Amino acid sequence: MNWEELVFEAKPFDGLLVLDVHGHIGAHRPFQLGAYSAAQVAQTATRMGVDAVCVSSLPSIVSDWKWGNEEVAQACRDFPGLILGYAVPNPYYEDCDIAPYLSMPGFRGIKVHGDMQGSLPLNDPRYFAAYELADKQRLPVLFHAWLPSEVAAATDVAKRYPNATIILGHSGMTARAAAVQAARECDNILIDTAISSTYDNAIEVLVDKVGADRVVYGSDISFFDCIHTMGKIALAKLSDTDKEKIFGLNAKELFRL
Amino acid sequence: MRFIDASCRLGMPAAPGEGMPWKTEEILELMDRCHIEQAFAYHIVARDGEVEDGNGLLMEEIKKDSRLQPQWCAMPATFREFLHADALGDAMKKNGVKTLRIAPKGFAHSAMPYAMKELMDFAAQSRVPVFFDYGEAVGDALYDLCSAYPDVKFVVTNTAYALNRFLGPVLDACPNLYVGTGNYVPHQGLETFCRYYSADRLIFNTNLPFGSATAAVSLVCLANISKEEKEKIACGNMERLLSEVRL
Secondary structure (H helix, E strand, O other): OOHHHHHHOOOOOOOOOOEEEEEEEOOOOOOOOOOOOHHHHHHHHHHHOOOEEEEEEHHHHHOOHHHHHHHHHHHHHHOOOOEEEEEOOOOOOOOOOOHHHHOOOOEEEEEEOHHHOOOOOOOOHHHHHHHHHHHHHOOEEEEEOOOHHHHHHHHHHHHHOOOOEEEEEHHHHHHHHHHHHHHHHOOOEEEEOOOOOOOOOHHHHHHHHHOHHHEEOOOOEOOOOHHHHHHHHHOOOOOHHHHHHHHHHHHHHHHOO | OOEEEEEEEEOOOOOOOOOOOOOHHHHHHHHHHOOEEEEEEEEHHHHOOOHHHHHHHHHHHHHHOOOEEEEEEEOOOHHHOOOOHHHHHHHHHHHOOOEEEEOOOOOOOOOOHHHHHHHHHHHHHHOOOEEEEHHHOOOHHHHHHHHHOOOOOEEEEOOOOOOHHHHHHHHHHOOOEEEEOOOOOOOOHHHHHHHHHOHHHEEOOOOOOOOOHHHHHHHHHOOOOOHHHHHHHHHHHHHHHHHOOOO
């Protein structure tokens, strides 16, 4: 693969399996996303040669869990295979049952974001029903993991539910070292590359510490344009094999594609 | 495609991330990898308060490679903490400095004319582009700054995804405002910007070493805009601003 050519000659990443494990659709009030519809996410994914992007609905996190999850179900129907879905639980509602979504076409896992749900710790027992589903069905759970406390909660959940795979979104961000330690402690923890505007060489450091088998491509689209992280990985000082694992091979196994 | 990095930083950060490529040699290596022909850099010591000493350190550091060009930090000459405009102009001319960076919030001074008029009059007359991070003029302060000095070309850097609703009205009201692309990351952000404000007002920069050069070049190269627009953003617009400088 000529990675430089892909970026500097603006070629779609065709011929490479690209699976984005960290996407969003829908609006969240303070963030000016501009292009947050499933159609717009699908448009960019198609243009860039992304094979699939797994999304959660921001409204499902910050407001109406049911409406948001339905939004994702519709996106999976509208863009079969290209848009995959995370079901989002809301721990404040006893009637919140995400199991039906997990049996719908396109849904591949669960997304949790306690920071936007009243700063609830992600190892609060009210989330356990969702984790039990993930454990039983051997599904991935994408954690919003920005703070040390979130990485610690993810580690706790990974240990309690060993058949689920925990993806540390944002690589732990302000707790990168803790995220690395968590991945070393728990075989069922992966780290995603949605490290926002982080400096060059950060992904190389992650791979050096936990191995390319444990790192998966996540873009945080539509907060970020996915081309941001695609280019960062493509131009990283990593082997072709490592890049291929990060871009898609690791997630292929994860999503059972 | 060739790139000119309109603003990055040299010098030792207080709290570098693990593996952060902050050394000048590492930045030069990234420039090679990212096809960046020239980089306009300011020094962290100048940005963090020792303005004149930091600008001096910068001049020493950029001697390492001719691809590095100086961007001096500047502040008002109040209490003679910094050079008066005439002396600043002379020093810039002598040192080949064609861009300035201000940090009113960081340096804890007003950005309004009663405090900055002399410096901004100099920037307007010399047509030196003035850079600042968005964090230095947040929200209404961005409009206040750009509208107070309509003859100064301002380039706001280190923006992010949660900015457009502030940025758009200021771009409408202030044609002297340009946007650095280093951390301008919204989904389809450059496409949308070009559609509403044209590529002429986008200036490529990296924010190295805290920003990512590989991501910055990717945002431009892989954006769904024309080759001509990409070339303007990558280098053409900065070259145009530099060609207007009269020192």
